[in-house]
Amino acid sequence: xxxxxxxxxxxxxxxxxxxxxxxxxxxxxxxxxxxxxxxxxxxxxxxxxxxxxxxxxxxxxxxxxxxxxxxxxxxxxxxxxxxxxxxxxxxxxxxxxxxxxxxxxxxxxxxxxxxxxxxxxxxxxxxxxxxxxxxxxxxxxxxxxxxxxxxxxxxxxxxxxxxxxxxxxxxxxxxxxxxxxxxxxxxxxxxxxxxxxxxxxxxxxxxxxxxxxxxxxxxxxxxxxxxxxxxxxxxxxxxxxxxxxxxxxxxxxxxxxxxxxxxxxxxxxxxxxxxxxxxxxxxxxxxxxxxxxxxxxxxxxxxxxxxxxxxxxxxxxxxxxxxxxxxxxxxxxxxxxxxxxxxxxxxxxxxxxxxxxxxxxxxxxxxxxxxxxxxxxxxxxxxxxxxxxxxxxxxxxxxxxxxxxxxxxxxxxxxxxxxxxxxxxxxxxxxxx
Numbered sequence: 001x002x003x004x005x006x007x008x009x010x011x012x013x014x015x016x017x018x019x020x021x022x023x024x025x026x027x028x029x030x031x032x033x034x035x036x037x038x039x040x041x042x043x044x045x046x047x048x049x050x051x052x053x054x055x056x057x058x059x060x061x062x063x064x065x066x067x068x069x070x071x072x073x074x075x076x077x078x079x080x081x082x083x084x085x086x087x088x089x090x091x092x093x094x095x096x097x098x099x100x101x102x103x104x105x106x107x108x109x110x111x112x113x114x115x116x117x118x119x120x121x122x123x124x125x126x127x128x129x130x131x132x133x134x135x136x137x138x139x140x141x142x143x144x145x146x147x148x149x150x151x152x153x154x155x156x157x158x159x160x161x162x163x164x165x166x167x168x169x170x171x172x173x174x175x176x177x178x179x180x181x182x183x184x185x186x187x188x189x190x191x192x193x194x195x196x197x198x199x200x201x202x203x204x205x206x207x208x209x210x211x212x213x214x215x216x217x218x219x220x221x222x223x224x225x226x227x228x229x230x231x232x233x234x235x236x237x238x239x240x241x242x243x244x245x246x247x248x249x250x251x252x253x254x255x256x257x258x259x260x261x262x263x264x265x266x267x268x269x270x271x272x273x274x275x276x277x278x279x280x281x282x283x284x285x286x287x288x289x290x291x292x293x294x295x296x297x298x299x300x301x302x303x304x305x306x307x308x309x310x311x312x313x314x315x316x317x318x319x320x321x322x323x324x325x326x327x328x329x330x331x332x333x334x335x336x337x338x339x340x341x342x343x344x345x346x347x348x349x350x351x352x353x354x355x356x357x358x359x360x361x362x363x364x365x366x367x368x369x370x371x372x373x374x375x376x377x378x379x380x381x382x383x384x385x386x387x388x389x390x391x392x393x394x395x396x397x398x399x400x401x402x403x404x405x406x407x408x409x410x411x412x413x414x415x416x417x418x419x420x421x422x423x424x425x426x427x428x429x430x431x432x433x
Contacts, residue, residue, distance in 0.1 A: 012118055015043050020128035020403060024135045027190035030158020030171040036399025037103040040110040047118060063412045065364060066109075066116045068357045073109040075353040077101050079346040083319030097320060100166075104395030105354075111402045115409020122410055125403050126211040126220070129204050133223025136189060140226055143175035147185050153177055166396055169193065179232060187230035196397050198236020199388045201228035202243060203404040206380045235391040239384060247380045251369035297331055300324070304333045305340035309347065317347035338389035354394075358386060365411065378411025 008014040019039045026032045080101055084094040153176040161171040169192040179186040191197035201224045208220030228240045252258045304324055321334035334344040342351040362382045368375035381404045
């Protein structure tokens with residue numbers, strides 16, 4: 001296996017490298033949430049210090065889309081403060097929620113901005129993600145042996161939980177969990193819950209495919225696949241196996257053959273009409289019925305969030321999540337869905353603060369992806385973020401998928417060496433998006 005790109009020449013590169021390859025050791029000590037939440041601000045501080053000391057250092061201008069992300073996340077904070085003021089939640093809760101914003105929504109802008117501004121060797125990110133894939137395979141073997149030996153999956157909750165966080169599950173070392181609906185083991189790896197690692201597996205797939213060494217690439221992709229399958233996340237399974245075809249089509253809309261194929265597919269789908277729609281609805285219903293309790297809770301939380309947003313706080317939201325009634329298992333209203341959560345907590349202002357940067361970035365990358373392989377990777381990341389926003393709260397998991405945000409920011413830079421990239425030169429031997 002090649003070690004050519006393992007040399008990190010700057011402190012920022014070392015922070016990215018070790019922040020990734022030490023994911024499992026950090027998880028063992030219950031520090032994964034702390035590391036993921038702080039590393040972005042630490043790298044940003046180093047970057048600002050370097051700019052301050054080296055005034056002659058000339059960096060490329062920050063892309064306009066990065067400023068759009070920064071503005072959007074600042075609007076998140078503004079709507080949060082306004083929601084606290086509207087409901088008289090007090091200074092203490094406002095400060096606590098602002099800290100939560102800094103560890104959540106703010107990280108989207110911080111990492112996207114760092115990806116665009118840092119002179120980072122991006123080859124470091126795929127290699128580090130492949131190392132995570134290798135560690136995942138080792139962890140899987142160890143945890144599987146523990147399950148077969150009858151060892152409990154829950155090991156301990158780290159004392160680091162005293163620093164505060166969304167919940168104790170963020171500081172827990174768990175080899176595996178048990179799905180209460182099936183009784184079979186379910187793996188969440190270093191995420192707080194299993195569906196979250198489904199999101200991470202999709203991001204790792206995209207990034208590991210950018211690795212140039214075939215051995216490392218296989219280890220990374222196989223690790224991501226193992227992570228996805230054992231998470232038993234329905235959304236993760238669907239996205240993992242459809243993300244590459246989706247990006248392939250979206251990045252070749254200029255190709256008449258692709259447009260003709262889409263037209264034919266539309267006709268084939270449209271001809272059966274109502275019968276096909278009913279069949280698709282039946283398949284969708286069976287997927288929901290595979291985990292009826294989860295589906296019921298998610299549906300109930302969605303209805304509560306929308307009703308209370310529309311009736312009580314349509315502009316600025318409620319400021320914080322609130323416990324739900326018994327029929328949603330006391331789950332917090334505003335969780336399990338980014339858009340319902342934004343409507344409930346931050347109102348229409350907060351919802352648009354994410355929708356606008358995400359939509360504009362998607363359009364920009366779709367256009368650039370017609371000629372740029374670099375933009376295709378960023379487009380894949382945006383597709384995963386967009387789809388998963390309907391199943392998870394993106395902000396609360398930013399500490400996990402931050403390397404994808406770094407790559408996304410880098411893909412927003414227009415690289416002159418890719419302006420004339422031939423989209424047909426991507427052969428089957430080059431297994432990249």
